[in-house]
Amino acid sequence: MMIKVTLPDGSVREYEQGVSALDVAKSISEGLARKVLAANVDGEVWDASRPLNKDVSLKLLTWDDTDAKSTFWHSTAHLMAEAVETMYPGVKFWVGPAVEKGFYYDMDLGDNVMTDEDLVKLEKKMGELAKQANPYLRKPISKDEAVQLFTEKGDEYKLDLLSNLQDGNITLYSQGGFTDLCRGPHIPNTGFIKAVKLMSVAGAYWKGDEKNKQLTRVYGVSFPAQKELDEYLAMLEEAKKRDHRKLGKELGIYTMNDDVGQGLPLWLPNGTIIIEELETLAKETEKAAGYKRVVTPHIAKESMYLTSGHLPYYADSMFPPMELDGTKYYLKAMNCPHHHKIFDAEPKSYKDLPFRIAEYGTCYRYEQSGELFGLMRVRCLHMNDAHIYCSKEQFAEEFRAVNEMYIKYFGIFGVDKYVMRLSLHDPAKLGQKYVNEPELWKETEDMVRQVLIDSNIPYIEVQDEAAFYGPKIDVQIWSAIGREFTLATNQVDFNSGNKFKLSYNNKENGQDVPLIIHRAPLGTHERFIGFLLEHYAGKFPAWLAPLQVKILPISDKFMDYANTILETLKKADIRVEIDDRNEKIGKKIRDTEMAKVPYMLVVGEKEMNERQVAVRRQGKGDAGVKGLDEFVAELVQEIKERRGNESITN
Known part of the structure; x- marks a missing residue:
């Protein structure tokens, strides 16, 4: 019997009943088939190897598709579980979903404790198993059969999951020596998983309830190429340096205080300038x-939010009401x-x-x-x-x-x-x-x-x-x-x-x-x-930077000229300070770099005598000597135009 497969471009192809999405991909090109991780069948994500038995709309999913990434990461969680079983016989598993970037699996290791060193061993084992290119095999099973299977294994976690599942919708997935209760979908085989990094190990209460047993949770991420993993890890390292919470504290942008309350930021002077x-x-x-x-106003009567429809539907996201003279008021x-x-x-x-x-x-x-x-x-x-x-x-x-x-x-x-x-x-x-x-x-x-x-x-x-x-x-x-x-x-x-x-x-x-x-x-x-x-990375363009210019006199002999520069810049509405510390100029430059001030003006005898400034640009170093009035005019224009991080000295 023939079935019709409608592709995203509207074209219709005919195949024998039982054809898989992977077969369809191969009929288009072998190159495409090597990239297909899963399939969207009539709006539902399926295994690419699952048989198609009726007319369908089909979209082949590759790494560029969000659903394909999710399938890839969930499949990697199963691969990790297989590796865990080889290292911890008798381990029991709860759930192992894909998350926004990667996956995790919750597991009961009994009396064993997993360490960061164990993660390295797990990664190595996962690599060995992935190279076997074992297929992910889907098997529908009745609820009674599933209950019997996991009762024999003494697996209370899977039995709990089964208690909420309907007969006729239960499947097992196997790859290599590992079998799990899972609704899928999965990638065609483990060979697609070329690069894995297990990020961390932590504790997690079963079902998120602190009254329950604490399980071991392992987080990881995987990619179809080592290059992509390397790029991702490099991005994470850069992201740590750019974490807004870290920079916000270092640059004096905002603070949090328990006496004020969670989630209620206090904007410091530097942050207020940006605002x-x-x-x-x-x-x-x-x-x-x-x-x-x-x-x-910051508050309003309950009646207005009832009219708008935000109450009662949005009530969980609103602060509790205040009552005055029998009338309820809500924070806006x-x-x-x-x-x-x-x-x-x-x-x-x-x-x-x-x-x-x-x-x-x-x-x-x-x-x-x-x-x-x-x-x-x-x-x-x-x-x-x-x-x-x-x-x-x-x-x-x-x-x-x-x-x-x-x-x-x-x-x-x-x-x-x-x-x-x-x-x-x-x-x-x-x-x-x-x-x-x-x-x-x-x-x-x-x-x-x-x-x-x-x-x-x-x-x-x-x-x-x-x-x-x-x-x-x-x-x-x-x-x-x-x-x-x-x-x-x-x-x-x-x-x-x-x-x-x-x-x-x-x-x-x-x-x-x-x-x-x-x-x-x-x-x-x-x-x-x-x-x-x-x-x-905290290096704001000049128009947005809380402090736009730092004047760095080489010694106290040049403080009068530094103050002249200060007043000139202030009259031009430029945010400026003098570093008047008794420190060597090298330290002043390094400290100003760390503070991420866009411009440094180094002033000594030559600059004072010729009404000039030696300009340094944050992150770019020496930008040459300019006349004071010329520098001010160019910086004022840069700020007015709200230029990005290109320098007026480029």
């Missing part, structure tokens, strides 16, 4: 784009309801649209303690927020303008790699997770998609990640060392206008409900500054 520079950039950009600035978790009230404060006509309002609004979100992470996940955040109220006819132009604002910012901050992530709804969850307006969902999703296509902006589509009131774009960017960040959002809202009874007089003197765009191109101060610290 003010970012706000100035945003205000200038938004003013030029026709936004009007507003300010809203989002600015949008407040902005809707500002739109509604005065009558609007079509001539007032698009109506754009912006603020750096302070919001409070109760992130779980275990999710807090430096500046990246906090409980107090300052959001570069704005809302655009427009007609459907104006939507495409407004949405396009917001995206262009993102791209302008990318250029300023040297972000070369980015992608817009179009988050769509799941039709099966209408009325639950999403507003039950199927026609409006289709219409607005089509509108957003068309803007992205017309603008030639790179994007991907993701199901079931929309906001509850409409589709959205999440902006994914990559730092200078290739680390991915979710920066900001651009959302469409076809629901809040009705909920808040917002309207405007149309050209026919009737009433229409505005479409609302929520946007935050610079995200929050917290997340964005955390990103910038890692992106620049």
